[in-house]
Amino acid sequence: MPHIGTVRTVLDGLFYSGAHRLLAPFVQGIGSFMMLHHVRPAEEKNGFAPNAGLEITPEFLQSVLSHFRDRGIEFVSFAEGIRRTKLGISPASFAVFTLDDGYLDNFEHAWPVFKAFECPFTIFVATDIIDGTSELWWLILERAIASSEGFSTEIEGERFSFQTKSAGQKNQAYQAIYKKVRWGLDEREQRKWIRSFAEYHGIDVNAHCRALAMTWDQVREINEDPLCTIGAHTVHHYAVGRLNEEDAYLEMLLSRGRIAEELGTAPRFFCYPYGDEIAAGARDFALAERAGYEAAVTTRKGMVYAGHGEHLTALPRVSLNGAFQHVRYVDVLMSGLPFMLANRFKAVNAA
Ligand SMILES: [Zn+2]
Known part of the structure; x- marks a missing residue:
């Protein structure tokens, strides 16, 4: 993954050169599905915030919505976004806001902002998260390392030992274990491992999940709002x-x-957890259809083009990334140019 500083420099370069404005008419597509996770006030994390990309502040959400409104981007529901994607045209560029997982902060902090802008939004809930029994392993890992000064652990027979006093050491330990747990263990082994790791560090996995997630009552309450759509995000x-x-x-x-x-x-719509090329591929796009979903979103990056009407269960999204909380970055992304560059000017990537 490119360094955040490098990405910022590239985005700034595109912004200040105006290239994104010049090329936007050719590459910006008909609209976008925006991806959010946590929306909550910023917390001081002393240099160790490995999941910072997954959270934005309510103020940033507000500034994005008001910026979009000023630019004439239309806020539409997921269903309307899909209708326009099928048609392959949109009277104005549209934005569909989506939030993954089902966090309580969506209910407490994002909902009021969406209401103020009359902006429809979709929350994709993993049912285990709403049940309060999900491991949310990447957050447990962060929490354990944040409060540790050093530890030793075994993953699949391999021993890892870390000093974790400084933020730099914590980041290093996090990245090493994250990589191993995310890609080295199968999905079930990963959860077994994180439960024993949490126990060793005195963290109650289910209590941690319960504190972060909406309850089913809250899901029902927010779902009463006509602005809200609830989608599925696996069990x-x-x-x-x-x-x-x-x-x-x-x-x-x-x-x-x-x-x-x-x-x-x-639910009519689905969202693949993680959603990158390894986490969801052509087989899964077909399975989503077979499971009865009309459309599904990935975390593949990009705007929506007319060609996506043929790939409704493999839609790309634009991340409102907590590491880039400035509207000028969002502006460059929304031009479609960075994604086009990354995809070598191929509009649709659904293989
Ligand atoms: Zn997720």
Whole structure:
């Protein structure tokens, strides 16, 4: 992954050169699906904030919405975004706001902002997270390392020992373990490992999840708002692309069934956990359709183009990344140019 500072420099370069404005008409597509996770006031983390990309402040959300409104970007619901994607045209550039996982801060901090702007939003909930039983392993890992001065652990027979006094050491330990746990262990082993790691560090995994997630009552309450759409995000928040076909399908099907049971209507839309190329591929895009979803979003980066109408279960998104909380970065992203450069000027990437 490129260094954040480098990415900022590139985005700044594009912004100040005006290249994104010149090329925007050719590369910006018909609209975008925006991706958010946590929305909450900033906390002082003393240089160790490995998940900072996954959270923005309510003020930043506000400034993005007002900037979009000024630029004439239309806020539409997920269903309307899909309708326009199918048509392949949109009277004005549209933005669909999506929030992944089902965090309580969406209810407390994001909802009021969306209401103030009459901006529709979609929350993709993993049913285990709402049940308060999900490991949320990347956050547990951060929490354990944040309060530790050093530890030793074993992952699949490999021993890791870290000094974790300084922020630099903590970051190093986090990255090393994250990589191993995310890619080296299978999805179920990963959860077993994080539970024993949490226990060793005196963290109650379920209490941690319960404190961060909405309850089903809150999901029902926010779902009463006509601005809100609830979508599915699997049961266990597994990378479906790393599961066998049957298990991947069940994650999609059972989460859909469970949400239908809790809310009275089946969700129409799905979102792949992690959502990158390894976490969700062509097989999974077909499975999502088979599980009854009309459309699904990935974390592949990009704007929506007319060609996406043929790939409704493989839609890209634009991340409102906490490491880039300035509207000028969002402006450059929304031109579509950085994604086009990254995708070598291929509009649709659904393989
Ligand atoms: Zn997620």
